[in-house]
Amino acid sequence: MKLPFNKIDDRIQLILIGAVVGVGGGLASVVLNKSLEFGREFLSGYMGDWFCFLFPAIGAVLAVSFLTYIARDVGGHGVPEVIYSVTKRGGLLRLRSTFSRLIACAFTIASGGSAGPESPVVISGASIGSNIACLFRMRDKQRIMLVAGGAAAAIASIFNAPVAGIAFSLEAILGEWTSTNLITIAVASAVGTEISRIFQGNQIPFKGGPFLINDIDIIACLGLSVFTCASSIILMRLLRIVRSKSNKLVSSLVFRAACGGLLVGIIGLFMPEVLGEGYNAIRTVIYGHYSNGLILAGLVVLGKIVATSITIGTGGIGGLFAPCLVIGSFLGFFYYKLLLLIAPSINWAGEAYFALLGMAGIISSVLQAPMTGIFLITEITGGYQVLVSVVLVSVISLSLSRLFEPFSVYHQELAAKGELLRPRTDRRILSELNIVELIDHNYYPVKSDMKLKDFIEVIKQTKYHFFPVLDPYSKRYIGIIHVDDIRAYLFDINLYDSILVEELIDPSIPTVSLDHELHEIIDMFDYSRDATLPVVHDGKFVGLISKSKILDHYRKELIVEEEI
């Protein structure tokens, strides 16, 4: 499909399409929100019944069955998939991803699974962006911007927080802040927010304050960042452990999710706060309605960490955003109660203040996206008063947790597989260059049974330094001769008849295959002393690859990526 305004400047075109993507992302979150409301209302009648602890298990079974057998999509919370697509596939995402995760996540969360609706909305928004970009035949670069725009619109509309959406997209999805990226993403984010306001009203989800903040509160919030950092690390590690252990214990996807759901249901019997995405639980804390004390609040923090790890680790469909907010708010409450216990005479700023900070700290650490944490909390609570403390907690909590967990929860899977390729990094550029582009096809093959005397003639008549040696019958590659290595023997007339070309081969020169990744080839260059290596595929000689050519390409690749 070609736009009628095809002649219009690319940027304007991107802005217009970005707005369309924003509508899509916004609608995705509205639909999910409405279906969650519906699901909860439908189930609320049964909440007191004895069998309600089975709900999460049933929901998980429905979610996973739907995703694997009907939508035929892969599990997981979705954000790593978006990041992978942005870094490796030029932003391509499947059309079915626009709805598959939404439906699966509605089952998971409405039934009580401890997960958030944000990541499924992010992948929906992102794949709406991707598919719209495909419809308009956009190039990879523009498609990636629209994918990021869709993700921003999703976050912006689900939280009614446009700046947080932008920050999330730039920090977590793209990994770089540039002005050109910003334009499309900001437009999509603004439109997404507007869409959600039209359908759901302009409410601030967790309005807190006003607060009376003293200096002592700001000092105290430094201590809170230690707690948020610790909780984040526990959550990330537990999630990883549950995921790897449950993969080993139960191989059936559906049964695994059912077991996870059952465990969460049992935890929910004792602590209903941990069930679902937990927005209501956050509200009770922030509005000061949470009446339990220090120990119970601490238990809820742990319970929510465990329930979330189980729900998502066993393959339930949902994100980590909302659980992080719940953990953060209860942790803040816990910390507030702790402060009261230590220094009851001081007039502290109140539980809502610390709850907000706790949320910011956890989000910053788990997502390793401090700006997202800062903007999200100020926007969803309307608490611009707390900005200074939020910045402090976010940044300190992030730097502390980086010591233990170098990658965010979204990036760690990709990093473990070596597929985390941030923009303008060495790995990213190398991964974009294809080895086929770098092959030098100028060479002169020689037969292995050629005598040195005849080979000398070849050297005289050509200008090459490397000569691939091929089998005279099958033409398969046998080895390569580097003229520098044999210079000493070239002028020894006595040897002319007694040396065969195949005896001049240096077997220590490794061969490169077309399947090698470029960074592997660079490693091979580091280990071998030669600056040129033979490329051999399926036993056939393809050409030569040299360090200097890679450097040349590499520079040009970097130059065209620069923004002017």
Place this chain on the structure above:
Amino acid sequence: MELGVKDVAKMLGLPELTIMRWIKQGKIPFSIKKGRYVFDKEYLISWAKMHHISLKEIESSAENNKYQEENITLYDAVKRGGVFFGIKGNNVEEVLRRAVELMDIPKEVDIEFLFEKLIQREELCSTGIGEGIAIPHPRHPIPKLKAMVSVFFLEKTIDFNSVDGKPVFIMFIILSPSTKIHLRLLSRLSFCLRKKEFLEFLKNCKNKEELLLKIKQLESEFDKK
């Protein structure tokens, strides 16, 4: 373990000036001890891993051995390989068979395998280089072997299908773990064989020590070149 700028430069394969610039620009983790820049080895390794940089180990003794082996002289190779007189046999196969049995081959290498490799090479193209001399060697270098040259004086001359058609009276069997060493030994041997005096000497040689002495003498000429 602590490393200095020099070590780090070697490990990274970069000039010291680059390391100094990196220190100034804060691109590499370092600390200062007694006014010197030092690097913690373990920290440096994890830093390199994070940045996907490969570090070279500082020269180990294994490398050293390899280096020595690559610089082997013909004299040492003949001393290792031995000199044998009065080899019986009527054709190429018979003399090679007898020769392989006499040679001091490490246990890991199968004699039959070595013999086959020698015959394969002869079938490809005769190693009789003329003037009654043959230099048999296996078709491919055998990495398990140590470099050696064994000299065999034949009881009676045999037809080796040499380039000049002259029958062969002496064989130099060259065994080497790599092409590089093979070519090194071959070019040294060829230098000696080019000398008329050496050819005359070989025709009348009856003694191992004399032969070794002669080779040493000629090889020093080669090295002076």
